[in-house]
Amino acid sequence: MAACFSTGDYGGALTVCHPDIEMQDWHLILGAPDAPEDWYQGLEGAGRWVAEWLELASEPRIEPEDFMPVDKERLVITGMASGAAKRSEVSFEVPWAAVFTMRDGKVARMALFRTKAEALEAVGLSE
Numbered sequence: 001m002a003a004c005f006s007t008g009d010y011g012g013a014l015t016v017c018h019p020d021i022e023m024q025d026w027h028l029i030l031g032a033p034d035a036p037e038d039w040y041q042g043l044e045g046a047g048r049w050v051a052e053w054l055e056l057a058s059e060p061r062i063e064p065e066d067f068m069p070v071d072k073e074r075l076v077i078t079g080m081a082s083g084a085a086k087r088s089e090v091s092f093e094v095p096w097a098a099v100f101t102m103r104d105g106k107v108a109r110m111a112l113f114r115t116k117a118e119a120l121e122a123v124g125l126s127e
Contacts, residue, residue: 001100001107005062010050014043018106023049026081026112057083062096066116070123075100078116099123 004013023046025038040049053060060083068076077100082093097119101109113119117127 001110003064005064008059008061010054014046014050016106017043017046018103018108019043020103021046021106021108021110023110024112025049026053056086057092058086058089059083068120070099070125073102074123075102076116076119076123076125078119 001013001016004010004016020042021040023040025040026049040046053062060081062079062081064077064079066078068078070076076097078095078097080093081096082091084091095115097113097116099109099111099113099119099122100107101111111119111122113122120126
């Protein structure tokens, strides 16, 4: 999924999602003060997550930088999200972190965090 995001292949990212995937609202990584704590459910929800991300930005990118296995099912990934807001044309580049949980060889859950420390804490680790 992360490799697909980094190349802009958002449709390809959906092919590695578990049918019951849960994806946390991406507004969180942009640091929006009123970011909803919503979760997108299932493949339909994952498709909405992608569509809303593409509506927000011109040339959006979600670049993974560091992959840290936690256990057989979980992985902490950190990276950078970038693009330009379509409405204001203001460029953005923000760090992000996520805990990916795998099931049956596919991504079953993607919890987002603003920092690596927050993601590590969520899985019981520290920097």
